[in-house]
Amino acid sequence: MGVKLIEPSRLVLARKRAGLTASALARLVDVTPQSIHNYEAGRQSPTEDTLIRIAGALMLPESFFRLGPVSDITADEVSFRARTKMASRVRGMAICSAQLAVEVRDYVLSTFKVPSVDVPYIEQDMEPALAADYVRSRWGLDRDAPAPNMVHLLESKGVAVFSLPPLGEHLDAFAFWRNDEPFVLLNLQKSAERGRFDAAHELGHLVLHRDTTRLNGRDVEREANEFASSFLIPATGIKRRMRSNTTLDRILQEKSYWRVAAMAMAYRLHALGLLSDWSYRNNVIALGRLGYRTGEPAGMERERSLLFQKVFAASSRGVAIKKMSSETGLPLGVLGELTFSVEPTTVPSLGVTSPSAERIDEVSSVWPRPKLKAVGH
Incomplete structure (x- = not known):
């Protein structure tokens, strides 16, 4: 006899997230592929033991599969690049x-x-x-x-x-x-x-x-x-700073100033007529030899979410992220993947009003009046 009906769309999501076909999942949990198709179509409910095995195979808690329907998002709604190259x-x-x-x-x-x-x-x-x-x-x-x-x-x-x-x-x-x-x-x-x-x-x-x-x-x-x-290198701004056919060293200086990739900097200068075809070609070759075609040697620190820092700092000892995990049915590791691996530690000067309504100093001018505060408390 089946347990409380699972939400079929959640099983579909969890299976596809793991990159598994219905047949592959069926082999892992020792049921027939037709059974998986039936679960996902809502025609049949798994037994308690089968649900435990499904949850284990897909590395999600059983509670995840009992929550409400997930949002229906199609590939046609998403701005995928290199669609033809993507499996x-x-x-x-x-x-x-x-x-x-x-x-x-x-x-x-x-x-x-x-x-x-x-x-x-x-x-x-x-x-x-x-x-x-x-x-x-x-x-x-x-x-x-x-x-x-x-x-x-x-x-x-x-x-x-x-x-x-x-x-x-x-x-x-x-x-x-x-x-x-x-x-x-x-x-x-x-x-x-x-x-x-x-x-x-x-x-x-x-x-x-x-x-x-x-x-x-x-x-x-x-x-x-x-x-x-x-957006990143406004024409008026770069033209005030640069002359035509600049040197490789100056390209690297400007890429650090505008905080963009060196190749992107060279491309932008060429597009604006600040590098001739000949100079652009030679500088691209030189940048490639220095490793800038595949990476950014001595690059900047990655930009990460401020909002999730503020959310997870809204309560002490990781209570906020644990509650989020419980409410969404997502393990902490999955939440970390989605939230720039932000740790639920106290972050100073974040401009968040905590559940206890204690005000923290507002954040820098990048986010001059942050509007993040707990509601419903």
């Missing part, structure tokens, strides 16, 4: 991370007050560079200065930013809208500088491609790349 299994695993991110975000929204969404919706066609300049102006960013921490900036504008588990070289990052809420998921396996570009690239998708029917268009990725380059 369908990897694409499915990435979608599962997005679904879990929605679960965590729902918990955060039910418990804390976070910044409201301020991501402009550009309905008419606008050149990516102009759109980037518009967003910078709207957000009060100095055109002559580098963008601040991109994860902090997006969070301060109401974007739900999460990290991804290692899912392969063809998955950099992706973004999507869920109702009126923007999400960005970033691959932490890339360099910190590449992570900043990925965040700006996904912001470009959120601003330029909210109409998901355009996400499969030929020019979509080019537009997002152009938006990211313009």
